[in-house]
Amino acid sequence: MRILIINPNTTASMTETIGVAAKNAASVGTTVLAVNPDSGPASIQGPDDGEAALPGLYKIFDRHMLGGDPFDAVVIACFDDTGLEELRDRSKVPITGIGEAAYRLAAETAAPFSVVTTLAVSIPVLEYNIKSYGLAAQCARVRASEIPVLDLELNPEQSLSRIGSEVAVAMKYDQCRSIVLGCAGMADMARILEKDYSIPVIEGVSAAVAWCERQVAAGWENTDKT
Known part of the structure; x- marks a missing residue:
């Protein structure tokens, strides 16, 4: 196919x-x-x-x-x-x-999930989508790492560190069972974060x-x- x-x-x-x-x-x-x-x-x-x-x-x-x-x-x-x-x-x-696919996979396999995205301006859009897909009850929280999308490529190490910090906060306060990475530009970070934080990390492309x-x-x- x-x-x-x-x-x-x-x-x-x-x-x-x-x-x-x-x-x-x-x-x-x-x-x-x-x-x-x-x-x-x-x-x-x-x-x-x-x-x-x-x-x-x-x-x-x-x-x-x-x-x-x-x-x-x-x-x-x-x-x-x-x-x-x-x-x-x-x-x-x-x-x-990739948002819908990631949410549905997280809801099926390791709910509740928290989303770690880029900037806070994206949070209302993501929350609206999650609700429209009927998955609000499976989502613990949508969080912003406050990293501009293009910085994911311009400053990859700094971005990974900041996103990892937000993952740690989500694990501590959200009682989530998995993390959804809320940007296509984070696709290559999932395996690293999953290993570093010992929690399922789902990225939408896969x-x-x-x-x-x-x-x-x-x-x-x-x-x-x-």
């Missing part, structure tokens, strides 16, 4: 990181293509950036999915699940966002790839998009 992974921001280096994480998570026989728009915000931090990213996101979805050889499944690789509902209404194949594989294997139909 073939999975299209769309990073809605324009930062190609982040798209590359996402692609590597997706390929590492994919089963034998699954291929992935990670792409990003040519225009739009360099990162998505809050609802204004999400809105600004929609035209580029829709354009790249149409470019790859309306031709003669569409993919078998699609992943929106922004933790805000930017444009997910709109594209889900149009999609003839299974589609998820979770979304696994979700897509399950849906396709189960014979997904576009009349059932849950």
